[in-house]
Amino acid sequence: MKGHITCTVCPVGCKILVVSKPNGEYEISGNRCPRGKQYAIDELFSPKRILTTSVKVLHGDVPLVSVRTDAPIEKSRIFELMEKIKSISVEAPVNVGDVLVRNIDGMGTSLVATRKVEKNGSPLENCQISG
Numbered sequence: 001m002k003g004h005i006t007c008t009v010c011p012v013g014c015k016i017l018v019v020s021k022p023n024g025e026y027e028i029s030g031n032r033c034p035r036g037k038q039y040a041i042d043e044l045f046s047p048k049r050i051l052t053t054s055v056k057v058l059h060g061d062v063p064l065v066s067v068r069t070d071a072p073i074e075k076s077r078i079f080e081l082m083e084k085i086k087s088i089s090v091e092a093p094v095n096v097g098d099v100l101v102r103n104i105d106g107m108g109t110s111l112v113a114t115r116k117v118e119k120n121g122s123p124l125e126n127c128q129i130s131g
Contacts, residue, residue: 002017004017004018005040007031007040008039009033009035010035014030014032015030016028016029016030016031016036016037016040017029028040028041046074048072049072049073050072051069051078052067052068052114053068053085054066054067055085055088055089055113056088056090057091057094057117059091059120060094060117060120061117061118062117065094065117066113067100067111067112067113067114068111068112069104069109070109070112071108074105077105081105085101088100092117093117093118093119094116095113096113096114096115097113098113100113
């Protein structure tokens with residue numbers, strides 16, 4: 001087997017060549033740094049991705065908050081974790097960087113907010129009635 005993987009670890013986007021050898025090992029070339037080689041190995045044996053999605057917000061000025069995992073998760077678990085995330089709702093206010101769920105994958109990865117959502121206040125909430 002022979003194929004190319006485009007590395008996404010940094011903006012350079014090295015085109016990494018992966019060649020399988022008859023003894024079951026792989027030859028990896030084209031990477032400009034050790035991180036590229038590790039990326040190619042991970043893509044071959046255990047691909048991982050940052051999961052980005054949104055979560056329902058209760059009493060917010062918008063109905064959803066964008067979120068992401070704070071570390072890559074196993075690609076094979078994305079649908080499983082999305083099912084879990086679908087059942088989550090958070091109370092406004094939400095700030096960028098708030099941890100909404102700790103250890104969402106059982107491997108220590110947290111789900112964090114990537115947007116600010118203000119609490120939706122009633123227009124009469126700040127009114128004073130004088131008598």
